[in-house]
Amino acid sequence: MPLPRPFAEGFDGCPGYQAVKFTAFDSHEGKLGTWSTCRHLASGAVQRQRGHFYAQCSLGRAEDRIRWVARVTTASLEVVRALQADFENISAPHWKNLLEAKRDVLSSPSKPGSRIALDHLLEGFHASVRGFLAERKQQLESVGLDLDAVMTLVEATSHAWARSSQVALKDPDPATLQSLAPEFQAFLGPPASTPWTRSGPEAVPLYEDSNLRITEPSPAVLRLVGVIDAGNVEAVSRALASVLRFGVDYHLDLSGLIFCDVGGLRAIVEATERLGAGSKLYIDNLPGHLARVANLAGWAGQPGVVLVPLEALPA
Amino acid sequence: MSNPQPVVSGYRHEALFYAGEAEFVSRMSAFIRDGARLGEPTLVVVSALKIERLRRKLGRAADKVQFADMADVGSNPGRIISAWREFVDLNASGGRPLRGVGEPIFPERSSAQLVECEGHEALLNAAFDDSVPFWLVCPYDTTALDPAVLSTAERNHPVLAKGNRVLESLSYLGRQAEAVPFLGTLPEPPVEATAIPFGSGSLARVRSLVAQRAARSGFSAGAVADYVFSVNEVATNTLRHGGGGGMLRLWTEGDSLVSEVTDTGRFRPDPLVGRRRPPADIHAGRGLWLVNQLCDLVQLRTFDAAVVVRLHMARR
Numbered sequence: 001m002p003l004p005r006p007f008a009e010g011f012d013g014c015p016g017y018q019a020v021k022f023t024a025f026d027s028h029e030g031k032l033g034t035w036s037t038c039r040h041l042a043s044g045a046v047q048r049q050r051g052h053f054y055a056q057c058s059l060g061r062a063e064d065r066i067r068w069v070a071r072v073t074t075a076s077l078e079v080v081r082a083l084q085a086d087f088e089n090i091s092a093p094h095w096k097n098l099l100e101a102k103r104d105v106l107s108s109p110s111k112p113g114s115r116i117a118l119d120h121l122l123e124g125f126h127a128s129v130r131g132f133l134a135e136r137k138q139q140l141e142s143v144g145l146d147l148d149a150v151m152t153l154v155e156a157t158s159h160a161w162a163r164s165s166q167v168a169l170k171d172p173d174p175a176t177l178q179s180l181a182p183e184f185q186a187f188l189g190p191p192a193s194t195p196w197t198r199s200g201p202e203a204v205p206l207y208e209d210s211n212l213r214i215t216e217p218s219p220a221v222l223r224l225v226g227v228i229d230a231g232n233v234e235a236v237s238r239a240l241a242s243v244l245r246f247g248v249d250y251h252l253d254l255s256g257l258i259f260c261d262v263g264g265l266r267a268i269v270e271a272t273e274r275l276g277a278g279s280k281l282y283i284d285n286l287p288g289h290l291a292r293v294a295n296l297a298g299w300a301g302q303p304g305v306v307l308v309p310l311e312a313l314p315a
Numbered sequence: 316m317s318n319p320q321p322v323v324s325g326y327r328h329e330a331l332f333y334a335g336e337a338e339f340v341s342r343m344s345a346f347i348r349d350g351a352r353l354g355e356p357t358l359v360v361v362s363a364l365k366i367e368r369l370r371r372k373l374g375r376a377a378d379k380v381q382f383a384d385m386a387d388v389g390s391n392p393g394r395i396i397s398a399w400r401e402f403v404d405l406n407a408s409g410g411r412p413l414r415g416v417g418e419p420i421f422p423e424r425s426s427a428q429l430v431e432c433e434g435h436e437a438l439l440n441a442a443f444d445d446s447v448p449f450w451l452v453c454p455y456d457t458t459a460l461d462p463a464v465l466s467t468a469e470r471n472h473p474v475l476a477k478g479n480r481v482l483e484s485l486s487y488l489g490r491q492a493e494a495v496p497f498l499g500t501l502p503e504p505p506v507e508a509t510a511i512p513f514g515s516g517s518l519a520r521v522r523s524l525v526a527q528r529a530a531r532s533g534f535s536a537g538a539v540a541d542y543v544f545s546v547n548e549v550a551t552n553t554l555r556h557g558g559g560g561g562m563l564r565l566w567t568e569g570d571s572l573v574s575e576v577t578d579t580g581r582f583r584p585d586p587l588v589g590r591r592r593p594p595a596d597i598h599a600g601r602g603l604w605l606v607n608q609l610c611d612l613v614q615l616r617t618f619d620a621a622v623v624v625r626l627h628m629a630r631r
């Protein structure tokens with residue numbers, strides 16, 4: 001289902017939304033306006049109609065988007081959103097002056113003073129960014145963003161912009177980005193660069209509600225994608241009970257769970273009782289925070305349950 | 316005599332009033348040394364600094380004693396009882412007497428923490444019975460604590476040690492004290508608190524609001540996840556037992572976020588709810604226990620037609 005665009009302030013229709021400000025300029029370098037778009041929004045070419053494009057999410061269909069969010073985690077995504085919003089707030093006053101200075105450089109390229117003024121402003125901008133990053137070090141590191149790497153990227157990107165022949169802002173410098181760690185690219189790199197697996201061909205769900213899908217991509221492998229909370233935990237519990245067969249070892253792929261509450265974990269652990277002694281329930285790709293909670297709750301040592309934590313990014 | 320006769324047998328929950336660090340070290344090291352001589356397993360949960368002082372004073376005798384930093388075990392006082400429970404369960408075999416020293420109350424506690432620490436002291440009376448000879452001493456520094464705190468300590472402990480005297484506390488509330496931690500009122504939230512009503516269809520909204528606020532307050536990703544999980548759990552309890560809906564209020568207190576979930580249910584909790592590690596074979600009842608492990612402070616209050624739960628989480 002197409003989402004309304006441009007995205008409104010505070011848009012919350014997609015769990016993977018990552019707002020990016022897009023400023024358009026006309027051919028005379030005049031500012032046309034600024035819109036909120038999503039980092040994952042790309043365009044696809046309409047087949048057999050040259051010059052016709054449609055909006056497309058680079059992460060894929062709804063289920064793929066949810067799996068991407070589960071992979072990077074909602075908590076990390078929220079932290080990145082907060083950092084980006086604050087980064088924009090501290091950058092905005094600098095960009096106002098930087099754009100002016102860049103126009104001067106472009107209109108009178110032979111005047112050395114305008115180039116010096118631009119470099120001076122850039123230095124001031126970098127100093128502000130450095131202060132901001134130092135203040136938020138703990139938060140940056142919690143989402144795998146290295147302080148020095150972010151600074152390198154900001155400097156490379158703004159220097160490339162200062163040397164370019166246009167006023168329009170540039171995307172993060174691709175060469176610098178590529179040299180950074182893979183977890184970095186999940187949030188700042190090309191959208192689909194996160195190491196995560198797409199769902200593959202649409203499978204007929206064993207269970208489906210508005211927040212969760214359970215599929216069986218291969219025999220005795222159950223994949224849960226979405227959310228388990230008070231709204232669906234009883235239905236999920238019944239669904240698991242009806243699917244699991246006595247005497248069979250199962251793998252539960254939980255890498256697509258965006259959120260699962262205590263009740264959801266309990267439903268999963270209780271499902272092992274359906275399998276009977278001797279059978280095992282392998283819980284594959286248990287997202288980090290759920291593994292922490294399962295350990296705290298003492299479910300890690302439950303007989304018949306084998307927890308296989310999801311490898312930390314990068315995969 | 317450094318080892319006065321116990322006034323009660325079995326479980327002895329005693330407040331010991333001392334004046335300053337020197338007296339703390341001499342009284343507590345004597346208590347610990349006596350235990351070591353008698354072969355009584357002993358656990359000491361005090362500040363890292365006091366552990367250091369005691370170790371130095373005790374010398375070799377310290378080798379037989381278990382020490383734990385109160386900052387690790389009991390920065391959230393709701394976690395302390397399960398630590399004592401674990402110690403008692405692991406060591407109480409064949410009627411062997413046990414000793415403990417626990418100092419949850421010290422001047423650096425915030426007012427919200429202090430209130431919950433006093434509730435914890437009251438609940439310690441319900442946490443153990445006389446089936447195990449367990450002598451637990453809670454030291455109170457009379458030179459640093461408010462007189463009101465000391466008189467509350469007298470109400471929460473059946474036995475008092477003051478100077479060289481050991482007496483029965485005349486103001487001890489007895490088992491009535493168990494209800495006290497859930498009855499007090501909490502300070503009003505600030506007017507700028509964000510308030511949203513929620514029902515069975517809006518838990519996702521609750522989670523996203525909490526995640527946003529926590530991220531904007533500078534929380535790391537792990538702390539955001541812990542906090543969202545905890546608030547969701549308390550809101551879920553409200554949906555189950557609190558008449559199907561409730562109110563979430565969210566505000567900042569210094570470096571912390573506070574989330575308050577209120578409903579119109581009637582809830583008379585087991586006094587030790589959320590303070591005992593649930594047994595492995597019982598899958599229900601882990602919610603509040605987990606919340607206590609994940610959050611910095613949990614405040615639960617019950618009224619005639621309302622239940623209020625506040626979860627405090629500092630930026631980290």
